[in-house]
Amino acid sequence: MARIGLLTMSDGRDFVERDVHDFATAAETAIAARLEVEGHEVVRGGGPLWTSEVATTEGRRLADARPDLTIFHYPVWAFPHFSMLAAEANRGPLLLLANVDPQFPGMVGMLAAGGALDQIGRAHARAWGDIRESHVLDRVLVQVRAAAAVGALRGATFGRIGGRPMGMYTAVANPDQWMRTFGVDVEEIDQWEIVRRADTVEASRAREGRMWLERNAAGVHYDGRQLTPELLERQVRSYYAMRELIDEWHLDFSGIKAQPELTNHFATMDVTEAFLNDPYDWDGPKQTHVCATEADMDGALTMQLLKNLARTPVLFADVRHYHADRGIWDLCNSGEHATWYAARSDDPLENLRRVHLYPEGFYFPAGGASIHHLAAPGDCTFARLTRLDGRYRMQVLRGALETYDQQTNEALMRQSTYEWPHAFARLRVEASEFLERYGSNHIHAVPGEHVAELRAACGLVGIDYQGMGEAV
Known part of the structure; x- marks a missing residue:
């Protein structure tokens, strides 16, 4: 309303x-x-x-x-x-x-x-x-x-947990420009707060979260090294630590750097990020909280705007691979995909039946569970705030997520990092135009048609609208 x-x-x-x-x-x-x-x-x-x-x-x-x-x-x-x-x-x-x-x-x-x-x-x-x-x-x-x-x-606060990840300029924004353009403040919080607070979470809460995942996910694939019950409980503890930070600092949305400090020496934030973005967790229904992996500021801001428009969880992914023979993109990134996207169901158990927790791969020696699933099909609006010579623009695309028969799905996912979440997207733009013009490695999406609203929103905040392909 x-x-x-x-x-x-x-x-x-x-x-x-x-x-x-x-x-x-x-x-x-x-x-x-x-x-x-x-x-x-x-x-x-x-x-x-x-x-x-x-x-x-x-x-x-x-x-x-x-x-x-x-x-x-x-x-x-x-x-x-x-x-x-x-x-x-x-x-x-x-x-x-x-x-x-x-x-x-x-x-x-x-x-x-x-x-x-x-x-x-x-x-x-x-x-x-x-x-x-x-x-x-x-x-x-x-x-x-x-x-x-x-x-x-306007008047919202973004919690930036950690700093710039792995030298990514596109993950960092100027707080002055954010306040002037969007009316959003930035609260800087050290990643040590996650480590410190995770250790204070009651053992029973961590255990109950782990057992809920074991009961309801399609599989929790312990390997005794990268994924153990203790590591999964550490990830549940990290989730509660972030919930404390959100409440204490009154954060409206957030991002976690994670790489490389936490992913090398503590645990990945995949469970934390996925369930913050979900409309539920092991304690029951809740409000979604946009949390961007790699503390991607412009990614999180895009997601918050899309959430305000669509009132659904928002997809976050790397533009990982283009299957030229099929004309589809594999949108895939560790963490971030809310489990809601597995079936887009109001019933969390329906979504979780399609979700596997796999051991993290060699990128993340600290280990933990990766939230693996394939996003359910349907039309989506794809968007990303990027900057050209310091000026903001909203790059917008029309498209749809697709799935195929089980054998094809498995074969396509195994061509990249299988244990991460995947979304197969048919974007209504030529691959050459997209790769020449798109200003980030991250992309975001929500179900439905929201192109006109995004165009109007750009006019309201005084930034450039840049439609690509059919979204011109």
């Missing part, structure tokens, strides 16, 4: 405003009612804005309600400076919405106000027509969803 401000602009001549007042108010009521049917809260002005004083007063009053999006409504010709004054009083996202009616030139009022806002560099979106028509409503709701997703970022 979003909170939407609604202000109706009118004519500044008193004799005209008297004639159009009832019509404008009825049109505003219809818009409010339609948005409320969609489940949103609407905060309305005290009446049409027809004087400078009313424009400023009502603009400030609605700003105090902290709406995710404010709609400036143009059912009739409206003096443009009322929009300018209301916009100055309300610095949040704006959508200009006009009727299309030859008798009442609201469209003219919207264009005049929109041009004035353009001249002062005030970003806004526009929609036109009768909100009872589905295409008009859809255009408005795209802006509502985007504004709510962006608004949820």
Whole structure:
């Protein structure tokens, strides 16, 4: 649900405003009612804005309600400076919405106000027509969803556990730029906190978590060296340590460096990261918490935005391999894939029946369990915040996850690191375009179609949208 401000602009001549007042108010009521049917809260002005004083007063009053999006409504010709004054009083996202009616030139009022806002560099979106028509409503709701997703970022705190991993420039962002652009703060926390706190977790909690995984996963494949019950319990302890840090530091989302200190000398963070991103753990249902492997800041920020849009766990992976003969990508990375993606089921046991815990490979001498599964098929939106010459852009792709017969699935997964989680993706972009333009080794995805919302979100925060292939 979003909170939407609604202000109706009118004519500044008193004799005209008297004639159009009832019509404008009825049109505003219809818009409010339609948005409320969609489940949103609407905060309305005290009446049409027809004087400078009313424009400023009502603009400030609605700003105090902290709406995710404010709609400036143009059912009739409206003096443009009322929009300018209301916009100055309300610095949040704006959508200009006009009727299309030859008798009442609201469209003219919207264009005049929109041009004035353009001249002062005030970003806004526009929609036109009768909100009872589905295409008009859809255009408005795209802006509502985007504004709510962006608004949820502002005032959030990211917990960066550790520093830059393995020299990855794309995993590190400037906190000043984050605050200026997205309104997100960064809390720096040392990885030692995971090690220290893990040792204080009650033995019974670690044991119960391990036994739950043993009962419900498709297999826990102990080898007596890289994966033992003691190492798996250490990973469960690490999960609880992160939950403590999240609660203590009020972290909205996070990332764990892990490599190489923890993966060489303590344990991998695969169990921790997977179940933080899941909507459940061995203690029961819970809220998802975006946690990016390799403390990938821009990856985590992308994931948090996608989570705000889709309300589902978010996929995180390396772009590991391109199977040119099939036209598919193997998206595969240690850790990170929430087990929810194994079946996309509301029942955690349905997902876990497809999940194996394998011993970590030679990359991670400290050992622990790798969360292995193959992501379930379905259409997805793929995206990533990247930077070109220091300026943010959102690179967006359409595509779908695919699975095949068991023999083919197994053969394809064994061509890379089998014990890690995999997602076979058919991206609707030429491989040459993707490899030439894409700005990271990591990629993120959520089920469904969210391209329009991502495009709108870019406009709201003032960054570049870069669609690739069909997402142009």
